[in-house]
Amino acid sequence: MEYIYAALILHNAGKDVTEEAVTSVLSAAGIAVNDSRVKALIAALDGVDIEDAIAKSAVAAVAAAPAA
Amino acid sequence: MEYIYAALILHNAGKDVTEEAVTSVLSAAGIAVNDSRVKALIAALDGVDIEDAIAKSAVAAVAAAPAA
Amino acid sequence: MEYIYAALILHNAGKDVTEEAVTSVLSAAGIAVNDSRVKALIAALDGVDIEDAIAKSAVAAVAAAPAA
């Protein structure tokens, strides 16, 4: 999950989610970074609207929530 | 939410969630870190079982899923 | 939660949610105010549409509730 978290930190901070950025976030946390996992993550996120994905997860939950 | 993500990365990597660690993860992401929010985060997490909180969120997701 | 309540009092009354204002509300309640929590609060609220945030259901409530 760390790789996803790293991507989301960057996204939340309005930064580009690049291989370098993800690698440096993970490294700062003292994690031995697996290059190919980073590459796979970036490739998978290519073309994905993260905001949209997050919003959808909220909508699903909101539908279930009482105060909505 | 970046601050929480930073804490989650550290937690996932088996590191202690300290002010310094959170700050360095956020800095590595190019984020101008607000010291007070880091302090508040660490204070808020004191005594919280992160594993437990994560597990609970999964339960919630299941509950919400049929509505998705 | 006192800090959030203080922010909501100010917001509800149409006042600006500033460090000074939050501090004086909390002090009036006899609370020993923690500066950095106040600063963290103000920083977190920066750019947030409070009205909107209140109305949104904190879906995560579902997750945390069993602990309550």
Place this chain on the structure above:
Amino acid sequence: MEYIYAALILHNAGKDVTEEAVTSVLSAAGIAVNDSRVKALIAALDGVDIEDAIAKSAVAAVAAAPAA
């Protein structure tokens, strides 16, 4: 809702929720306090277990979610 939040701040801080205390919290927020509303609030809270009401507000969310 300001009046309610004032009561909640006091409650959270372990203080008695009295007319004077509520009035001074609201005044500190720069609010022109309506004495009658304070009196009505205190009267309404008489016999109410605030802790219980807070706990129930969380439980309610859980109960409602799966039904959605």
Place this chain on the structure above:
Amino acid sequence: MEYIYAALILHNAGKDVTEEAVTSVLSAAGIAVNDSRVKALIAALDGVDIEDAIAKSAVAAVAAAPAA
């Protein structure tokens, strides 16, 4: 709740919800009217769209219901 019902009678009948009107409705019911509760009622209703407020489900009801 009598005070609320008194406001609702007046509202339904297309009358203004004033201190005098509420007081006279309650008195007619043989209720010893508490001036400050009447004043608090009128103050709270100021600016409130009653039609809207009665129709909107008070979600908090979930929490309160078992206690009711």
Place this chain on the structure above:
Amino acid sequence: MEYIYAALILHNAGKDVTEEAVTSVLSAAGIAVNDSRVKALIAALDGVDIEDAIAKSAVAAVAAAPAA
């Protein structure tokens, strides 16, 4: 609905819901009272448990909340 509200005021205040009492509450609200509606109300309330209706309103609120 005024007739119903009038009955609820009286009931809430622990008064008997009689023709005279309902008429005087409605008159006090400046409403031109229809005698036969009052009579019908009183007769209907013979067979209706007001307390039960109030209790049900709380239950209904619970049921309604998630859909809100």
Place this chain on the structure above:
Amino acid sequence: MALYTAHLPQWKRDEVEEIKRHAEEYKLVGLVDFQGIPASQMQQMRRNLRGSAVLKMTRNTLIEHAFAEMGGEIEGINNHIEGHSALIFTNENPFRLYKKLQETMTKMAAKPGEVSPEDITVPKGPTSFPPGPIVGQLQQAGIPAAITGGKVVIRETKTVVKEGEVINAKMADVLSKLDIKPIDVGLSLQIAFYEGTFFEPKTLAIDETEYFNNLVLAAQQAFNLSVNAVIPTATTAGAIIGKAVREARNLGVEAAIYEKDIVELIIGRTQRESLAVKAIVEEN
């Protein structure tokens, strides 16, 4: 007026005076139809009404006499006299009286020639009759009866008389043997005159369910108004606090305000978002 009073024998005179006296004494004068009520049941009804209403059986002509003598609005009652009318006097309001009379209604067996007030259905299943001529009687009345396992059994559920149809002698006989009672018997109110106003039966029928539902609705509206407009009462204070706390929690989670009480909520939310993104990453 003199025209009426002149030629009445004393007993009729007494009856008329009694009606007039009651009409002045009681707030409500009602006209009821007691057609078809057997004497035994009439006794029961009188007992049920005792204390709250006086039932006066007399001749229709004497009723007309009495109200004509009284004159004024009450004379309008005479327009409603029909069949076997009786008078009922009470201080109850007409809605209550109507309800009370409805409650005295009972079901009775049909007599030959009576019109059925409803569809009469004979249910399928075994009867209490031993085999015998009854089978033929049932069959003649159009009821599919047969002998099975030494018992008379109705083979299928059947509607034997439709609402509004006349019940003939054969049918009346078998229905009574089957203990089916289709006829409503009781005092049915024709008109009530109460404090200067006439009330027709159709306006007196109260839908108690509707009143109950309106009470529920009113209580809910008051609750909503109290909570939404933040008018705390003893009943709603807990709900209002709950709402305030929920709103504060919403703000705390939305704005990521790291406070102890909600940090778990914030973790839950980020976790949910992470899972959503993870699902996409894994798919791609």
